[in-house]
Amino acid sequence: MSSLRPVLIAALCTGAIAAMPAAGAAQAHRASFGALSDGTRIEAVDLSSHAGIRVRIITLGARIQSLYTPDRAGKSGDIVLGFSSPQQYFADGNYFGATVGRFANRIGKGRFTLDGHSYQLSVNDHGNSLHGGARGFDKRVWKIDSLRGGASASVVMSYVSPDGEEGYPGTLHVTATYTLSDNGELRIDYRATTDKPTIINMSGHSYFNLASSPAHFSTMRDLLQINASHYTPVDSVLIPTGSIVPVANTPFDFRKPTPIGLHIRDGNDAQIRYCHGYDMNFVLDGRPGGTPRLAARVEDPRSGRVLEVYTTAPGVQFYSGNFLDGTIVGKHGIVYRQGDAVVLEPQDFPDAPNHPNFPSATLRPGATYHNVIVYRFSVRR
Ligand code: BGC
Numbered sequence: 001m002s003s004l005r006p007v008l009i010a011a012l013c014t015g016a017i018a019a020m021p022a023a024g025a026a027q028a029h030r031a032s033f034g035a036l037s038d039g040t041r042i043e044a045v046d047l048s049s050h051a052g053i054r055v056r057i058i059t060l061g062a063r064i065q066s067l068y069t070p071d072r073a074g075k076s077g078d079i080v081l082g083f084s085s086p087q088q089y090f091a092d093g094n095y096f097g098a099t100v101g102r103f104a105n106r107i108g109k110g111r112f113t114l115d116g117h118s119y120q121l122s123v124n125d126h127g128n129s130l131h132g133g134a135r136g137f138d139k140r141v142w143k144i145d146s147l148r149g150g151a152s153a154s155v156v157m158s159y160v161s162p163d164g165e166e167g168y169p170g171t172l173h174v175t176a177t178y179t180l181s182d183n184g185e186l187r188i189d190y191r192a193t194t195d196k197p198t199i200i201n202m203s204g205h206s207y208f209n210l211a212s213s214p215a216h217f218s219t220m221r222d223l224l225q226i227n228a229s230h231y232t233p234v235d236s237v238l239i240p241t242g243s244i245v246p247v248a249n250t251p252f253d254f255r256k257p258t259p260i261g262l263h264i265r266d267g268n269d270a271q272i273r274y275c276h277g278y279d280m281n282f283v284l285d286g287r288p289g290g291t292p293r294l295a296a297r298v299e300d301p302r303s304g305r306v307l308e309v310y311t312t313a314p315g316v317q318f319y320s321g322n323f324l325d326g327t328i329v330g331k332h333g334i335v336y337r338q339g340d341a342v343v344l345e346p347q348d349f350p351d352a353p354n355h356p357n358f359p360s361a362t363l364r365p366g367a368t369y370h371n372v373i374v375y376r377f378s379v380r381r
Pocket of ligand 1: 093094095105238279280317319323345
């Protein structure tokens with residue numbers, strides 16, 4: 001900003017203001033992010049905006065590796081969990097910041113039937129398929145298709161998933177487009193097309209920690225609001241039972257801002273016990289598709305940071321980082337413990353292909369799958 005000022009004054013004096021780059025121009029830059037142990041090179045794209053937001057997206061899993069936003073005092077901090085090297089991401093099973101797919105969350109026993117054909121997917125979680133199976137989109141190296149700066153900064157990454165990969169039918173062309181605007185929004189557009197009938201459910205798996213300070217890392221005091229009057233209960237291995245039940249009078253009622261930790265130790269609730277906290281799909285109020293609607297809002301009272309999540313998807317998975325067990329040392333040398341993050345994954349319902357009463361997750365040739373996620377960052381003074 002300060003380096004712009006003399007140029008701006010000169011431009012104003014000469015009347016050449018129309019030729020100036022917009023003062024708020026957002027920028028996109030490409031950099032190296034090192035290599036996997038087999039030598040595969042991983043690239044990073046840095047997007048930055050005038051609103052003081054910086055995000056790094058890497059080609060391993062088209063994932064958010066870091067995300068800096070200002071707190072209420074204007075101090076910038078990294079608000080997502082993750083690692084500083086590609087090999088750590090490759091070896092880890094937590095999907096930090098990743099694009100998850102082909103199918104976000106679980107498919108019971110990894111089995112489904114479509115148009116009379118039965119498919120067996122690769123299983124990687126108690127005999128079920130989680131986030132695309134043994135090697136999902138998070139462990140694939142995506143291509144950078146284009147990069148753009150200007151009024152907003154964006155990058156398009158793509159991946160071609162061959163027919164039969166992890167057991168899924170159809171060659172799938174997928175893109176993840178990240179767009180950072182000067183109004184404090186980061187938007188992700190997931191798109192996919194197929195050459196055979198298939199199923200699809202892509203989502204973003206960022207672990208948010210709005211405090212961004214090792215001294216106050218737990219998210220248990222964060223205020224969470226989820227615009228959902230219903231949720232989809234699960235069995236003991238986290239597969240939906242198929243029922244859709246009201247959140248009223250349960251620990252899952254986040255219709256008003258509620259501290260995450262308030263009911264997280266409610267041992268009388270079987271769902272809380274199965275999930276070791278929160279790990280379930282909420283059925284969002286309002287109509288899916290069209291304009292993204294507000295799904296959830298998180299506020300960290302200490303830093304003042306507020307995150308709003310908007311989406312076109314029918315549901316949102318809220319996972320409270322229950323499986324972080326203190327064994328992982330992440331970026332900035334921080335040990336990740338249970339409850340250190342809020343993961344909000346806008347998605348189709350888990351196991352949708354096995355529940356005819358859930359919104360369909362089928363994609364047919366000629367159609368384009370599209371899921372929009374918008375993270376809006378602000379501070380409460
Ligand atoms: C799931 C959790 C799972 C986690 C893996 C979440 O989306 O809901 O059950 O353990 O991803 O990091």
